[in-house]
Amino acid sequence: MPLLKKNKISQSLLSFIISFGLFSTIAFKVYFDRQEMHELEQKTILNSYSSDVEKAILNALQGPYLVRAAMRDYSYTQEQFETLAKQILNHSDGSQTIQLAPNGIIAYSYPLLSHESVINADLFKNKTIQDSLQKTIQTKQMQLDGPKELSQGGQGLVARLPIFKQDTLWGFSIAVLRFPEFISNIKPKLASASHRFEVWQKQDTNYRPLLANQTFDESEWLTQPIMIKNQQWVVGIKDQFILRSHTEIAVLLLFSLLLSSISCYLFFITARLREHEHNLEELVQKQTVELSEQALALKQAQSLSGVGSWHLSPDTGTRHLSAQAKVLFNSDSAEQTINAICNSIDSFYKNAFLNFINSRPNTPIELEYTIKINGEKRWFHELAEWNFKTNTLVGTVEDVSDEKHQQHELYRQANFDPMTGLANRHYTEKYITSLCPQNQYNSGLTLLCAEIKGFRQLEDIYGHNFINELQIIIANRLIEFAEHYHAFCAHIKPGCFLMLLKEAIIDEKLATFVDKLQHQVAGLIETAGTAHFYHFYIGVGYPHLQSLDAREQINTALIAMNECHSLEKTFTIYSQSLKDKLIAKSDLESDLRHALSTGKQLSMVYQPILNTKTGALVACEALVRWQHPVRGYVSPNEFIAIAEQSALINLLSRWIIAKVAEDCHRLVENNIRIRMSINLSRKQFSDAHLVKRLSQEKMTLFPADQEINLEITESALFQNTQYAISLMHKLKTAGFDLSLDDFGTGYSSLASIQQFPLDNVKIDRAFICNCVENPRDGLFLQTMSDLAHHLNLTITAEGVESSEQWQLVSDKGIDYIQGYLISMPLPIEKFIEFDPAP
Template sequence: MTTPIDARRGLRIRVRLSLAFAALLALVVLLAALAMRAQDSLDGALERLLGQQSAARDTIHQITTSAEDATRKLLTLMHRERTRRIPAYADIDAAHRRLDTALQRLDQTLPVAASAEVKQLLMERLRDFRRQYDLTVDLIEANDFEAARQSLSGPVEEALSSFLVAVQTLSAQTDQAAALEVERLRNETASTRRWIYIVCAVAFVLGGVLAVAVTRSIARPLRRLTAAADRIAQGDYQLDLPVDRIDELGEVAQAMGTVAQAVAERETALRRMGNTDLLTGLAQRARFIAEGDSLLARLAQSDEVAALLCIDVDRLKAVNAVLGFEAGDALLRGAAGKLNVMFEGIAAYGRLGGGTFVALVPLLRYDQIGAMAAHLRDEVEHKLSWQGQGLDLSVSLGIAHWPVHADSTEGLLRRAEQAMFEAKRARQHVVVYNPGLEASRELHLSLLSDLQAAIQGDQLRQYLQPKRHLRSGRVVGVEALVRWQHPERGWLPPSEFVPFAESSGRIRLITQWMLTRAAQTLARWQAEDVDLYIAVNVTTLDIQDLGLPERVRAVLAEYRVDPRKLQLEVTETGLMASGNDPITVMHGLRRLGVRLAIDDFGTGQSSLGYLQRLPVDELKVDRSFVENAHLDPKRRALLSAIVGIGHSLGLTVTGEGVESVEELGVVGDCGCDLVQGFHVARPLDLDDFEAWRLDPDNDELFRAEWQRSAFA
């Protein structure tokens, strides 16, 4: 959960980021302004200094040039007549004016640091130069050219040289002053650079402080939010997220708290829905185990015991296949309603899935469980009417005792399920868990790998049981049965490995082996002109396999066997237990020309409407209707009715399991066409069957017994 906002403190993230960036931008602008100002100042000073130096050099050059030019003009005067000297004097005056102008400009351009003594010396030497110059002019005017030449090359030249030396001294001093100014500017620039560095350092530190402050103000809440998200991912929705800020992270924290609360509520609802069967409203496995453990914890404090009942609705798949899933759902809701009436407030109960229900019932004594199971069957088994179709509901019960068989609900459930599967296998209504079942289960599991080796290692054997025509006594066919000669356990009867093979899905391998061996035997008989057919049993898994017709066709084609010589038998119970409608597969087999038969007829609960849709040729009446039928008129009447149904549908009817001459007489009297059983012959391997078939005494003995039968 999140803590509501109790103090609207702090700025929004975008405001904080904007302020931080604005501060950093201001520092950057300040640095740029300082740098630009320093650079402009330096550039201006350098430009002025360079201008002054350039002007000073130009002025000094002009002074030198003007002084030298004025001196050269004296030579011009000496070589002209007096009348032609006037223009020369004008040139001399102009040269002196240029010299004065240059001196004035030099005085303006000289730096303040220029020495006054050097300036005074310059002016004194200029006056000395002009005094000597004027004396020389006077000598020229007096036409004393010799003296003028001596003055020009002597005093004038010396005065000019002294003047020019003073000018150069002033120029050197000017350069020195410029160098000093450059040094000053360099020092000023270094000082400015230091200040810029200081400001940069301050900006860096301030930017770092701002970055850390803003980052911490965002990262810490983000870490809390990340940790909260991890807790939500792990299923912990009791969050304590303080929403004490008004920024975006506060909004995210508040939203995350809302999400956590919503997810917790939805997960609770989903868990409730996931642990409750939507069709019946009963507890599912996880909830039932939890409620059962709570019940056992309470019972552990008393002297009571308990029993766990695993209840499975028989033939649910058949109801779904024949009447539709709505009928199956109505059947399950009806069973759930009965459990609610019986156990609400007393026991823990629920639905595991499909047609399987469970109930953990407290008892005072274990001997009460028989009456409890009987009462449960009476309550749950009821007649269902669905759209005018009547269907009786039956259940199989598996029972495990607490604390004898297990000390937890899950352990009891596992053992009760095993007992329920055993009840279905043995076709019993109620089976109590027996530890021997566990040993048998382990034995079956050990056969899993052995069975594959048995098929590949030729350990399976084909046995044939003859079928005789009652009226003629002729052998018309055989039923192929499988036996397993285990290399370590010896001969294993089908009851020890066929049910296991069916439950593990390996029965298809056995079926394929039986089909191949039957085709080989039929091919041998065709070559010997033996007119017999072989019946091969196929299982529920086989009849659900849409690829079965193609597999049968391939085997028949490989051995070139007449399809009419092969008969496939499927039990009535197997037909009704098929989840997918087997009629499509059976029609595919019928189109191949293969004969089809329903085995163990009468043990299932198929309707006549369903039976007439099946493309079968033969009904094989179950042994339970034949056994001691000569002693039980009702059983004999049932047998006659079943035979009549078969004949009315145009089917051949075979009586199975005939073991005495009296049973033979009843089967014949009821109208069966074929007979099969130990009284006719026990299952034989191929060689023994051939010897039995070729022995004429067997046929004579059967005909004699048939004639002696009291019902012949």
């Protein structure tokens, strides 16, 4: 009996221990589940509150966007602004005020009460917000500032939205939110009285409390970050759950002693276990489906991106290809042997590929190589890394042939002229730089720049397509010519070609070489079905003799080439004096531009033209003069030539026309109505807009019925006869008279100019100065007078300086005269007083 009792006691004790252990275990399991549920509850409440805070602030920040959207014409009245701002504030709980700052100056604020101090405040003068303003302008996005002390009192968060008008800053739309009232008005949902909330503004490593002034401590708070425009905020939650949880575990332990709880908890635990098992099965199935979808997505991604993958087991000599990799290698099999690749890969890359494929790198390695597929050379880029878990080499492969071709095309575009295929100036400079420092050419270097004579005029006359065809023909000839001399050639600018020879060609040898270049590269060329003879202006430089960089080396040849224009020479060799002359010319061009902009140094004078028989004043010739403040008087021949070469001729022409028109009105006011002769330069005569511009100026600037005679040089007529005839007919139709100036100095005759619609011919003074002493000049004058009248032209003699000359030209039947005998060119004030009576 004692033994049996002892056993029962032992069994009872064992049963108690087992039961207590079982239910204690269950109690602690419930405790930890409660902890998880509590944490999930806090996260749910925190997510809800964070979302409410974010939505409330973003809703309040809609005000500036609404103001900007309503500004259709970027203007606003006080009444319009207040109406819109009132509606915005009525639907935005917590917004303190809406403001508008055109050009950064606050012009409107609603409500105005308590915000009067901000009106007319210039944001750009507030140094504390300059960084924020600049970031707002640069990003064109709203920027938040604060919360901070406001100038009108209290604390607030300031939101500034930039307003741009056609990419130009117009101003700012501003909203101010009250703090901490704004956040205090947001009530957390699902929260109990034990929950505590705080919102911090994160600034670097500091956390600034915005709600209840509670310190940030990650061990006490459950937090969630939110982004509010350019600011990062952190929302936190905590409660007194720990104390409650301790009480709950004590109660559970007490209830675990109750037998009635055993069956309930056993049923509950069993149900939970079954539910967990079911959830686990669903999770396994879901993960299986996700893995299948990920494999399909990877296959699709590889197909779309064109990147294949592969893996290689050690010592197998075969790698397994993905579907996309099979497409790239045009392979029917997913197994690819290394030997098969080596047989088709470019021999230059074979060793590098074998090192790549046999390596076991700790970090990713890459390789590019070329391989022939179906007879076509393709570029491949491979990236590989050793997987220590599976002991395999895993890699990707990509066909980069298009990228390589694009790189080649970009290189070609950057270094070669797309029209001719020759090297451009950029590549030429690099090439010269590579030659000169090496000093490997003991015989020296010769640099030639050759420009097509009259290139700009040819382009104006014949058009762009004609010029392109001409340059291509010359480029092809230049390539063939350069091959005989093993020379480098380039096309450095429109109409200008460069040639670099690896020897110094001088003296007679240079002249012979230039002559060959002229005849074999230029010379007779047929373009657009018409053959013309073309000529080069050639500048010569010797890079090995000058301590200059490549760019300046080319410039020396260009300077010498440009000198050919003024000297009418076939070629010119560079010297320092040429550069000095060019600098002086550039300075004079700059001074002329300044004179045209101010209009103070230029003036107009007028030389009278008389009727030879009656001596009556019938016309005058307008002549421009330039009195330089330092150089003094500058010859028109000098500065007009500069104006033509530098494209200032149109500005000078407009100034002359405006000044002559003004003086014509003064003549009319003084009852002087005569024909006004105005000179046209060769450059102006080739201007396609000449007729339209002159017609408009005649109609708008000159007195009504003013007779205007345009004097045209002989060279302008014969540079393109058909163009000249067409243009002159248009000028005649527009009401202008036309004169041929300085006749006799060129190669034309009256017979050759009869095709032009001229009204007058002006005989150059060279035929007048000796006409009394030289009978041949007198005969020449008589012949020109008879032919001119036969062609229904009037004729004018220039440079009459004596009464004998006047009498002679009168006897020869010449209609008009001008010269120093009558008068020197006069300013308008003296011209008005001019008396033609002897």
